[in-house]
Amino acid sequence: MSESIILAIESSCDETSASVIINGKIQSNIVTTQLIHERFGGVVPELASRAHQQHIVPVVESAINKAKIQKNDIKAVAFTRGPGLLGSLLVGTSFAKSFALALGVPLIEVHHMHAHVLAHFIDEPKPDFPFICLTVSGGHTQLVLVKSDSQMEIIGETKDDAVGEAFDKGAKMLGLPYPGGPLIDKYAALGEQEKYTFPVSDMVGLNYSFSGIKTALLYFLQEKVKENNNFIDENLNDICASFQATLIKMLLQKLKKAAKQYKIKDVALAGGVSANKGLRKSLQEMAEKERWNVYLPDFQYCTDNAAMIAMAAHFKFTKNEFVDQGVSALPRMAF
Ligand code: KG4
Ligand code: ZN
Numbered sequence: 622m623s624e625s626i627i628l629a630i631e632s633s634c635d636e637t638s639a640s641v642i643i644n645g646k647i648q649s650n651i652v653t654t655q656l657i658h659e660r661f662g663g664v665v666p667e668l669a670s671r672a673h674q675q676h677i678v679p680v681v682e683s684a685i686n687k688a689k690i691q692k693n694d695i696k697a698v699a700f701t702r703g704p705g706l707l708g709s710l711l712v713g714t715s716f717a718k719s720f721a722l723a724l725g726v727p728l729i730e731v732h733h734m735h736a737h738v739l740a741h742f743i744d745e746p747k748p749d750f751p752f753i754c755l756t757v758s759g760g761h762t763q764l765v766l767v768k769s770d771s772q773m774e775i776i777g778e779t780k781d782d783a784v785g786e787a788f789d790k791g792a793k794m795l796g797l798p799y800p801g802g803p804l805i806d807k808y809a810a811l812g813e814q815e816k817y818t819f820p821v822s823d824m825v826g827l828n829y830s831f832s833g834i835k836t837a838l839l840y841f842l843q844e845k846v847k848e849n850n851n852f853i854d855e856n857l858n859d860i861c862a863s864f865q866a867t868l869i870k871m872l873l874q875k876l877k878k879a880a881k882q883y884k885i886k887d888v889a890l891a892g893g894v895s896a897n898k899g900l901r902k903s904l905q906e907m908a909e910k911e912r913w914n915v916y917l918p919d920f921q922y923c924t925d926n927a928a929m930i931a932m933a934a935h936f937k938f939t940k941n942e943f944v945d946q947g948v949s950a951l952p953r954m955a956f
Pocket of ligand 1: 634757758759760761784785786788789800801802803804806892893894895896897898923924925
């Protein structure tokens with residue numbers, strides 16, 4: 622096998638990112654977060670693709686410079702093909718195709734959700750197959766049975782909102798800016814999680830539903846604010862702590878059920894919401910009780926980043942799994 626030097630690009634949502642991986646080791650991971658969406662309270666697809674166009678060249682240049690390589694050293698170019706926002710994906714896909722064409726090297730397509738799971742192979746300790754990965758992001762909530770780097774099966778998922786969406790929408794109701802997940806996390810650490818009670822939904826099997834708790838929070842706040850105009854300001858920490866604790870309870874209940882059902886002792890967390898400190902702590906506590914080996918990604922690899930795309934691409938490079946120039950973005954790419 623020739624030396625594996627891959628440039629990887631991620632542009633599925635509102636982070637423009639590029640990474641260089643050499644023989645399976647990440648050399649650079651440059652991420653530019655688009656702050657423009659904050660004032661709109663959510664990602665505006667048209668603005669996202671425009672910002673990707675502005676960021677992609679400098680981000681790729683920084684990734685190459687930081688890795689201390691020359692463009693001509695690159696042996697393949699990888700990109701997120703989907704799922705994600707079409708306009709955003711198109712920027713990364715078109716850039717990767719042109720770059721690969723100019724360099725005369727092959728292209729590697731990567732599934733964004735597979736990459737979140739494979740982020741666990743960037744650093745030690747790496748999980749053993751098979752393991753279960755709870756992937757929690759702004760667009761997805763999935764329980765994945767990971768049999769190998771390419772064989773993954775969704776054994777449970779949300780039937781409505783993703784848990785990241787529940788965090789962000791809940792935060793919006795509390796008057797917090799987008800993305801609200803990290804802020805709920807911050808305030809929750811200062812609050813009392815038993816102060817308020819929200820309903821824990823229980824879907825059949827290993828599936829999730831997060832739309833009920835969102836509505837419950839809305840009605841709860843409407844009622845309380847009617848009694849006291851300053852209710853949210855005065856009780857922000859406790860509301861965040863109680864709301865977050867309920868989301869975590871729902872997530873871990875099904876994870877426990879899945880681990881039992883599939884007799885799995887190796888459990889991993891992935892995706893943007895895996896940065897949540899309350900979730901990480903609760904999972905570690907559960908792992909101790911259940912005697913699981915637990916794998917938590919480094920914070921820089923939780924939210925969207927190209928290092929995870931590079932890692933996933935490295936696995937494909939070793940198997941010569943390339944795609945041709947006819948490839949196009951797939952917003953609803955099958956798992
Ligand atoms: O994986 P990601 O960067 O993008 C998607 O593919 O969706 O995940 C973004 C999501 C957002 O909903 C954001 O609020 C949430 O991850 N998030 C958090 C935290 N950090 C990011 N949610 C809760 N606590 C956090 N610390
Ligand atoms: Zn993601």
